[in-house]
Amino acid sequence: MNNISQHPSIAAIATPIGEGGLAVIRVSGKDAIQKVRDCFRGKNLEEAGSHTVHFGRIVKKDGRVVDEVLATVFRSPKSYTGEDTVEISCHGGVLVTQTVLETILEMGIRSAEPGEFTQRAFLNGKLELSQAEAVADLIHAKSMKAVDAAHQQLEGRLGEHIRTFRQQIIDATAMVELELDFIEEDVEFANKEQLRELLISLNREIAGLLDTYETGRLVKDGVKTVFIGRPNAGKSTLLNTLVGTDRAIVTHIAGTTRDTIDADWSYEGLLFKLIDTAGLRETDDLIEAEGVKRSQKAFESADLVVYLKDLSRPLVEAECAEIAGFQKRVGETPFLLVGTKLDLRTPDSGEDIVNHLDVHGISHQKTNERIRFDLKISALKGENIGALKKAMKQRALDNKDYDASSLLVTSSRHRDALQKARINIKHAISALDQGLTGDFLSIDLRAALKELGTITGEITTEDLLDSIFSRFCIGK
Numbered sequence: 396m397n398n399i400s401q402h403p404s405i406a407a408i409a410t411p412i413g414e415g416g417l418a419v420i421r422v423s424g425k426d427a428i429q430k431v432r433d434c435f436r437g438k439n440l441e442e443a444g445s446h447t448v449h450f451g452r453i454v455k456k457d458g459r460v461v462d463e464v465l466a467t468v469f470r471s472p473k474s475y476t477g478e479d480t481v482e483i484s485c486h487g488g489v490l491v492t493q494t495v496l497e498t499i500l501e502m503g504i505r506s507a508e509p510g511e512f513t514q515r516a517f518l519n520g521k522l523e524l525s526q527a528e529a530v531a532d533l534i535h536a537k538s539m540k541a542v543d544a545a546h547q548q549l550e551g552r553l554g555e556h557i558r559t560f561r562q563q564i565i566d567a568t569a570m571v572e573l574e575l576d577f578i579e580e581d582v583e584f585a586n587k588e589q590l591r592e593l594l595i596s597l598n599r600e601i602a603g604l605l606d607t608y609e610t611g612r613l614v615k616d617g618v619k620t621v622f623i624g625r626p627n628a629g630k631s632t633l634l635n636t637l638v639g640t641d642r643a644i645v646t647h648i649a650g651t652t653r654d655t656i657d658a659d660w661s662y663e664g665l666l667f668k669l670i671d672t673a674g675l676r677e678t679d680d681l682i683e684a685e686g687v688k689r690s691q692k693a694f695e696s697a698d699l700v701v702y703l704k705d706l707s708r709p710l711v712e713a714e715c716a717e718i719a720g721f722q723k724r725v726g727e728t729p730f731l732l733v734g735t736k737l738d739l740r741t742p743d744s745g746e747d748i749v750n751h752l753d754v755h756g757i758s759h760q761k762t763n764e765r766i767r768f769d770l771k772i773s774a775l776k777g778e779n780i781g782a783l784k785k786a787m788k789q790r791a792l793d794n795k796d797y798d799a800s801s802l803l804v805t806s807s808r809h810r811d812a813l814q815k816a817r818i819n820i821k822h823a824i825s826a827l828d829q830g831l832t833g834d835f836l837s838i839d840l841r842a843a844l845k846e847l848g849t850i851t852g853e854i855t856t857e858d859l860l861d862s863i864f865s866r867f868c869i870g871k
């Protein structure tokens with residue numbers, strides 16, 4: 396590592412604030428080892444080798460012992476940040492930990508900003524930007540699938556793809572620009588057909604990566620799943636059944652749930668952010684009316700909508716229209732129509748609505764598939780709950796599942812950059828097809844190169860780095 400720069404030292408508590416067996420304080424920077432040595436009674440840390448651990452005491456300037464600790468020394472460049480680093484493991488009390496940190500700060504070290512250690516690691520070339528972002532994703536991961544996706548990115552697999560794309564564009568740009576240099580001589584260096592093939596294949600590969608984003612986003616953030624339906628349909632009962640606790644109040648009274656209720660639930664490694672809502676109905680009750688408004692709002696931002704219809708009640712035309720309305724409004728959003736209280740089903744619950752309406756002379760066209768249930772369940776008896784879980788996952792991921800080794804684009808920042816790069820490549824292809832001169836091609840190719848460079852961090856701005864690293868916790 397030859398591009399390491401050591402900045403003024405920073406320190407922060409790297410473990411969560413709270414009582415625990417141990418806490419870790421991280422100190423990194425050009426005089427980190429010397430400054431910690433000044434408040435450490437034990438081995439002279441300035442003489443300690445890299446990756447060695449030393450028992451000692453942290454002592455205030457007035458000689459008061461703060462705690463017995465273990466200090467691990469990492470010497471530049473072999474540390475997380477690339478700088479000289481000391482990690483101090485102390486007893487995990489809130490006050491003890493804070494006093495150890497304070498003592499270190501009193502030696503003339505400043506507190507680290509959120510993500511500053513990782514930012515230094517990036518600036519010192521220890522991590523690419525997409526890898527640094529994966530560190531935050533890993534910390535925030537709430538499901539095993541999110542952990543897997545973060546690991547793939549942390550291992551640099553996204554970076555590898557991006558570097559390959561960039562290299563191909565650099566080669567293409569070089570061909571085009573070389574030709575421009577010799578424009579007077581009418582020399583053709585770039586084989587147009589070869590160049591076109593290269594750009595088309597790049598376009599396809601970027602599109603392939605972009606295709607993983609929808610799944611990647613759901614894997615990383617969780618599937619926002621909204622249960623809607625009429626009062627008493629069994630929405631809260633289903634939420635409680637899935638999460639396995641009495642999270643939401645359930646009663647036989649219609650209109651029990653007034654506000655939206657959230658609960659996290661994982662299925663086969665995928666996080667679902669379940670949202671139970673107030674049953675939909677016209678009401679004069681101010682509180683309930685506000686609840687119904689919130690149900691609608693939750694519905695609008697859902698990744699998966701589950702409409703619950705009580706099978707113990709006859710289907711009325713108004714609900715039939717309501718279901719059709721929802722199916723229309725969800726558009727592309729995955730939707731499941733689920734019949735509930737299967738154990739209490741009545742013959743005219745809507746299951747056979749097509750036939751039922753036929754008897755009354757209403758045309759097939761109007762009712763066609765409007766009330767075809769995806770599933771019928773009894774949350775109370777546990778009937779078909781396994782099938783529902785499976786259907787929720789399949790519908791949310793559009794039947795696409797990925798294993799732990801799949802590379803997924805999980806960040807909207809990366810998606811945006813890939814989309815822009817792709818647009819530039821498409822422009823370059825049409826410039827080629829229209830027989831435009833190389834300088835047009837070169838502009839498009841360079842723009843694509845720049846977009847891809849922002850993913851790995853070859854191209855950055857201060858604002859971009861600030862917005863990325865402010866997502867981190869202090870001490871990371």
Ligand SMILES: Nc1nc2c(ncn2[C@@H]2O[C@H](COP(=O)(O)OP(=O)(O)OP(=O)(O)O)[C@@H](O)[C@H]2O)c(=O)[nH]1
Pocket residue numbers: 624625626627628629630631632633644645646647648649650651652653672673674675735736737738739772773774775776
């Ligand atoms: N027999 C039977 N009863 C059920 C089932 N699911 C829910 N119930 C009952 O139906 C009633 C209403 O259930 P809730 O879960 O509160 O219904 P909800 O859709 O949340 O109702 P609101 O909050 O009023 O919108 C309760 O008495 C539940 O015990 C089921 O599968 N079978």
Ligand SMILES: [Mg+2]
Pocket residue numbers: 630631632643644645651652671672674
């Ligand atoms: Mg409820």
